Amino acid sequence: MTSPAFIKQADLQRVANVAKNNHVMIEIISGGLTFRVYPEFTIPSPETEREAVDLSLY
Template sequence: MTAPAAIKQADMRRLAAIANDHAMTIEVEADGKVYRFIPGIHNTRPQEDQAVDLGKGIRA
């Protein structure tokens, strides 16, 4: 019999989606191990001088 997973696959997918959507690294510690969810290089944060309306996706 296999050991139970430290982080469920559904939780891993949710964390990866959040990391990609917000272009940020998420770090989770479970069972003494650290798991990092790092977004891909193609994702970029909006520039400081760009205002983004997240509700409508319109750039000002």
């Protein structure tokens, strides 16, 4: 038998919406596990990083 999920999908959606709308980080701690939700977290693409480097050289 598998253990229950740390957080349900519906709860995760609600937390993500609150984090995004209020521009805050939300931290959920349960049973020794920590889960953090950050608003608008994006990983820059390699092209974006190259453009930033190219602009800084001038």
